[in-house]
Amino acid sequence: MALVAKCAFGRPTLCEIKRALQSSFHLAADVQVSTLDSRHILLLFVNHSDFVRVWLKELMVVKGFTFRFFKWTRFFKARQEAPMVSVWVSFPNLPINLYHGNFFSFVVGAVGKVLKVDGATVGCTRTVSARACVEVDVRSTPPEKIWIGGGSSGFSIKLWLSDGFPSV
The missing domain is CATH 3.30.70 (Alpha-Beta Plaits)
Incomplete structure (x- = not known):
């Protein structure tokens, strides 16, 4: 690493x-x-x-x-900004039953690789919005919302990225 x-x-x-x-x-x-x-x-x-x-x-x-x-990636070039960045993502109004373990990791995984889950999310002490830090590639556009559930029995949730989404 x-x-x-x-x-x-x-x-x-x-x-x-x-x-x-x-x-x-x-x-x-x-x-x-x-x-x-x-x-x-x-x-x-x-x-x-x-x-x-x-x-x-x-x-x-x-x-x-x-x-x-x-x-660092094997494609690192000193004159170019790195494409992989860490970004905090908020999931406002995420149902509390999705805050735990594999459920939350699955939800967050739709955005990027999970690096860290906010302490208030882990402890369920702020249930207005769940937060996690994810690794994302700035060369691709992040989703504005994700679908949670199977088929027609589910719901979509809007995502909030910290400080907007950086660009290369």
Whole structure:
């Protein structure tokens, strides 16, 4: 599991970046930090939870330098924005019986790969809207709503994406 950390103008040392990652995110395992080019750092994670925690952060400031995180793919090119991003999706008025386990994962899976489910959704403490963070490809258009149920016995639910849907 790897992320690319992009810094627009200069950057601190690799040791300072690694130290900041470990202290800011309380990583459970080691992270390997290496240079891709003058603006991009490769972060290789041993622990999947550490990987997700950093990716969901989106931005981090180290010694006055701002980093943005992107999922690394084998198609990575320094001059292009990464197509895979994490986006928070809200499901307003989702029936409470769909908040749990496999039901919610199935619903969210219609949008993208589930990265994290909001704590209030897991604990059913805010049932006005269920939320999850998903991995999506910005080259494709996200659904505006999804159908829940089989055949004609079901209902559609409108989706809300955080900050709109980013474009490449």
